[in-house]
Amino acid sequence: MERGLIALGAALAIAVAAGAAAIGIGIASGKAFEASARQPEISGKIQATLLTAIVFIEATAIYALVVSLLLVFAF
């Protein structure tokens, strides 16, 4: 019963975090596309900013991955 609950907790953590991160990256990419269409000449800077933002959003999902791994392997 306890192992089952631990597994459920780990799966729930990473599922919610991955979904939230995907939504966040989708919103950021949409805004980047819009901005790039409005001003194509600074498209390079927009791409660089988008990549930086994606790394930060992804890092938040990876904090949840670390918690999930900690649950599975240390409890």
Add this chain to the structure above:
Amino acid sequence: MQMNNWQRFWQALKDNLLQEMKIGDIGEEIRHAIIPQTVATVQIGDFELVLTNAVTMSWIGMAVMFLIGWWLGHRPRLIPATIRQQLAETLMDLLIRLCRSSHMNEEQTEQVVPFIGTVGLFIMLTNLLSLFKIPPPAKNPAFPIAMALLTIVYIIVQSIRFVGLRGFFASLVYPKAMLLPFKLLDYVIKPLSLSLRLFGNVFGAFILMEFVYLILPVFLPGIVGIWFDLADGILQAVIFTYLTATYIGEVLESAEMSKQARQQKKSMQAASV
């Protein structure tokens, strides 16, 4: 045959490297990938020093960095005539532009660039070891935590050296004194986020590549590995460097704005008297 310590260490290192190349049963493979592998144990008096994978691979990374650093930097000419010197100058230019855009003037940039260049290049080289199916040191949680602690201590000490102790405390209370607990909490969160970002990305990428090697060792690792080994490794090192410079710049910026606000208040008081 009686092997002395050096030969025993060498044998353990070779065994370890050979063991990495074999592919066995799935559960055992994954467990082998996750748990830090001990290469050797060194007894120093009462204290037992455990050398894991991460330590020996860091040594390999250090050796490669010495070679690259010597190759890039020896015998520079005033007018660059070789591609080697142009490459070195491009790298230095990137780092200098990063520091300049983080509110640092010339002499501060000169002090900061060597450190962040070294740390960034070291993390990048050790991440790229995973291209050769060698477990990168950042997969062991100790390595990113050590790098993050080193970096946060460096950030605090350098920013105190740049703006003085008074400027540092002024930057902590800059817009409103109510923000003090949040800024102090920030100094606890920054090393956590730096280390967990690097650890999580490299560890997750390594586990995923292990799965890919188990599924189809022939073409799939090359395709998937372009993002997970190559791009992710380089990107995480670049982000680490960029964030270090940004954090130093934040303290400098707050201290500068606080000094300007204080001078404005003083001049307004002097004008109203």
